[in-house]
Amino acid sequence: MILVVVEYANGKVSKRTWEMVTAARELAQQKGGNTSVTALILGSNVASVAAEIARAADQVLVADLPALAHYDSEPWSAAVAQIATEGEASVVLIGGSRSGREYSPRVAVKLDAPLLEDVISLKATGGTLAAQRYTFLARVTETIEASGPVAVVTIKPGAFSPATLRAEAAEQFDVDLNLPTPRLKVTGKTAERSSRVSLVEAEIVVSGGRGVGSAEGFTQYVEALADHLGAAVGATRAIVDAGWRPYSEQVGQTGKTVQPKLYIAIGISGAVQHLSGMNKSKTIVAINRDADAPIFKIADYGIVGDVPQVIPAILAELKK
Amino acid sequence: MRILTYIRHVLDAEESVQVANNTVALENSKLVMDTMDEYGVEEALRLREAGTEAEIIAVAVGPARVQEALRTALAMGVDRAIHVETDTRLDAIALSKVLAQLAQQEEATLIFSGGQQADWDSHALAAATAERLNWPQATWTSALELKGTTLTGKHDVDEGSETFTLELPAVVTTQQGLNEPRYPTLPNIMKSKKKELRKESLDQFNVAPKLNFVKAEIQVKNRLNKILDGKDAPAAAAQLIDLLRNEAKVIA
Numbered sequence: 001m002i003l004v005v006v007e008y009a010n011g012k013v014s015k016r017t018w019e020m021v022t023a024a025r026e027l028a029q030q031k032g033g034n035t036s037v038t039a040l041i042l043g044s045n046v047a048s049v050a051a052e053i054a055r056a057a058d059q060v061l062v063a064d065l066p067a068l069a070h071y072d073s074e075p076w077s078a079a080v081a082q083i084a085t086e087g088e089a090s091v092v093l094i095g096g097s098r099s100g101r102e103y104s105p106r107v108a109v110k111l112d113a114p115l116l117e118d119v120i121s122l123k124a125t126g127g128t129l130a131a132q133r134y135t136f137l138a139r140v141t142e143t144i145e146a147s148g149p150v151a152v153v154t155i156k157p158g159a160f161s162p163a164t165l166r167a168e169a170a171e172q173f174d175v176d177l178n179l180p181t182p183r184l185k186v187t188g189k190t191a192e193r194s195s196r197v198s199l200v201e202a203e204i205v206v207s208g209g210r211g212v213g214s215a216e217g218f219t220q221y222v223e224a225l226a227d228h229l230g231a232a233v234g235a236t237r238a239i240v241d242a243g244w245r246p247y248s249e250q251v252g253q254t255g256k257t258v259q260p261k262l263y264i265a266i267g268i269s270g271a272v273q274h275l276s277g278m279n280k281s282k283t284i285v286a287i288n289r290d291a292d293a294p295i296f297k298i299a300d301y302g303i304v305g306d307v308p309q310v311i312p313a314i315l316a317e318l319k320k
Numbered sequence: 321m322r323i324l325t326y327i328r329h330v331l332d333a334e335e336s337v338q339v340a341n342n343t344v345a346l347e348n349s350k351l352v353m354d355t356m357d358e359y360g361v362e363e364a365l366r367l368r369e370a371g372t373e374a375e376i377i378a379v380a381v382g383p384a385r386v387q388e389a390l391r392t393a394l395a396m397g398v399d400r401a402i403h404v405e406t407d408t409r410l411d412a413i414a415l416s417k418v419l420a421q422l423a424q425q426e427e428a429t430l431i432f433s434g435g436q437q438a439d440w441d442s443h444a445l446a447a448a449t450a451e452r453l454n455w456p457q458a459t460w461t462s463a464l465e466l467k468g469t470t471l472t473g474k475h476d477v478d479e480g481s482e483t484f485t486l487e488l489p490a491v492v493t494t495q496q497g498l499n500e501p502r503y504p505t506l507p508n509i510m511k512s513k514k515k516e517l518r519k520e521s522l523d524q525f526n527v528a529p530k531l532n533f534v535k536a537e538i539q540v541k542n543r544l545n546k547i548l549d550g551k552d553a554p555a556a557a558a559q560l561i562d563l564l565r566n567e568a569k570v571i572a
Contacts (some may be wrong), residue, residue: 069479073447073457098478102459105448108413114530114563115413118443135441135536136337140344143534183456186473188483205569229571241497248480253436254495262570283568284543285560291547295455300543301563305550313557 002027003089004057005080006041007097011048013211015201018162020093020155021056023122027091027164028122036086040175042079044069046111057078057108061087061175071099072182077106081175082109089150096154104154119242120159129153137253157200158259158280171198199232199249204262207234207251211267211288211307215244221311222266228318234258236274252277267307270295321469321488322428323364323376325398326419328354329389330439342535344439346417353389355501356434359494362501364432365397367466374398377426381418383407387517394512395504401515402426406522411531412440416448418525423453429469429489435460436495450491458484459493 002024007014021037028035039057041049046064054060063079076099084092084107092107094117108115116122118157119131120141128147133156135142157301191261199205206229208222218239226233235245237252253273263281270286270293278284279298286299289306296302303310331337332350339345353361364376378393380386381404390401404418423431433446443459450457460476469488474481476495504512546563548556564571 006384073459077451098460098476101443102447102457105412105416105446106442106451108444109416109448109451111542113413114411115444115448116531117412117444130534133441136331136344136439137333137441139337139535139538140339141539142536145534146530146531184458184484184486186482186484189480190482191480209496228491236342237496247476254497255439262564262568280541283564283570285564286547287550296545298543299545299547300568302545302547302561303550303560304547305553305556309553310550310557313553315377315562316554317557317561 001036001038001087001089003084003087003092005092005094005100006039006049006053006098008041008043008046008049008094011238013049013052014095015162016095016097016155016157017053017158019054019157020095022160024091024093027124031090034111035090038089040080040083042076049148049284050172051169055165055172056163057062059170060172062172063175065177067179070186072184073099073106074182075177075179077103077110078180078295080107081110082177083175086151087317091124092150092152093212094154096156100154104152108152111150111152113150113152114148116146116151116153118143118154118156120156122153129299131148132250137272138279139272139276155254157257166220172202196226197230197232199234199251199256200258202232202258202260204229204231204264205234205251205258205260205278206231206264206266207236207268207270208237208239208266210238212239213267213307217307218244221307225264225311227264228315231264234278236268236271265295265299266311268295269293270298321372321374321430322426323374323430323432324365324379324419324423324426324428325357325360325364325376325393326379326431326445327361327381327389327393327560328434328437328439329382330437331388333438334350339396339536339538340450340535343537351385351388352432354438355440356436356495358501359496360432360434360492361393361396361398362499363440363464363494365502366499367464370466372466377402377428379419379422379523380404381406381410381415386571390517391512392504394515394517395509396427396502397508399515399561401517402519402520404520404522408522408529409533410527412442412444413448413530415515415528416445416452417527418522419445419449420452421525423449426530430471431491433491433493434495435493446491446493452487455491456486457490457491457493459487460495461492462495462497464498
């Protein structure tokens with residue numbers, strides 16, 4: 001069995017889960033026989049999530065428990081390890097989200113299994129699982145291999161295409177779990193709020209850096225263009241640190257990794273830490289006054305010019 | 321109490337990456353302490369300066385060169401260092417076995433490690449170590465305060481951030497924004513030369529790699545590099561929009 005741990009938000013299955021299902025189906029096919037794709041949902045009040053994923057998996061396991069109302073690495077890893085052991089999973093697929101990256105190592109240790117992190121490709125041959133992943137701040141592509149009865153894998157968002165749904169729904173089973181109590185006590189939460197599309201799932205991302213001049217400049221140029229294109233908004237570490245934008249919009253090594261169809265970098269010079277979060281975008285556009293800025297080296301299209309002149313001109317052109 | 325700060329010796333982020341013989345070649349490049357780990361060293365020093373009585377031990381696993389990073393940590397102010405020498409590249413799950421055993425041998429109750437490795441882009445070491453020790457973890461911290469054995473702080477989660485509290489022992493990951501790491505001063509560099517840097521052999525830790533590293537390659541996506549002069553902004557804008565609509569076909 002290939003076990004997929006379902007990620008969801010606001011009662012809906014996340015895009016990266018559909019991508020994991022694709023990876024799981026490919027693995028099941030490579031492994032052959034009657035290898036099944038089993039989806040596991042951890043949470044509280046997750047009936048809508050279960051109904052949705054049932055149209056993609058061969059079997060759905062649901063742990064709908066009050067104790068799972070909030071994510072914590074300890075119950076999450078205990079739950080996944082227990083289900084993987086009971087179901088004799090050969091591969092456990094976990095999302096390459098912050099939480100997925102945080103509890104997957106615990107699952108690997110519990111199962112005495114190898115951990116293949118943030119993979120962009122997977123291939124099962126006999127008892128060997130090969131994968132590709134990015135290293136050196138996403139500048140190098142590395143091939144790794146693991147063997148053994150079970151492997152834990154986190155999937156990089158955007159690497160696999162989302163799975164297609166089936167007409168008929170798979171059977172759902174409730175599961176009983178033995179869960180530890182979280183020892184990290186959460187005393188407050190600051191949620192990300194945005195009226196725009198989710199940064200990691202957006203087809204178009206418009207990002208701004210110091211070259212937009214100020215927080216007001218960001219609104220005037222970056223947000224205006226994003227709104228016109230129906231795009232998500234991103235920011236560099238520098239302007240998040242300066243307090244111009246919230247951390248939730250940060251793209252790069254310590255922020256989010258994005259891989260949209262179109263990435264527009266406005267007033268961003270292109271520090272390697274920022275590039276590692278966006279250099280796999282399909283088409284990259286850069287607008288910067290400095291012709292020597294590193295961002296131009298990875299740009300498909302660019303304009304060397306002042307943001308306050310160029311962006312209003314682009315907006316005027318789009319409105320024609 | 322004892323604090324372990326796990327540190328790594330990696331390619332400077334400003335250096336270009338070279339690949340030779342299916343592996344990343346580091347011989348002619350500038351190597352530094354992983355900046356993500358530097359925040360952990362700094363935070364340990366700050367917790368002590370804020371009143372916690374603590375011995376701070378820097379730990380590194382790797383070839384002889386990683387001692388350079390340990391020397392930097394000693395010069396920043398940690399008390400002593402442990403170098404587990406090996407030329408074998410260990411994945412995070414295997415490596416966590418070494419770190420967990422060292423934490424037990426040293427009776428440490430707090431371990432710092434960088435949130436993401438600048439070379440292998442791995443996030444797994446801290447959580448794997450916490451699991452082996454049966455300790456809780458706080459990842460991606462951006463603020464920390466220690467009172468007795470109670471650690472409070474703030475950290476980043478999937479969609480936003482949380483404030484938290486936990487009881488030591490614990491493993492904590494660090495990142496940019498947590499603090500501003502200090503530069504070693506000349507007197508501290510001189511003093512650090514007398515500090516203990518203990519060498520250990522990997523053999524005693526009974527650890528085998530869980531992953532086989534097959535090859536590394538640089539896959540450069542060919543970019544079009546059509547860069548327009550923006551002196552005439554409306555003309556450049558018109559040309560860019562035309563390219564995006566009709567050549568790249570990425571906007572309507």
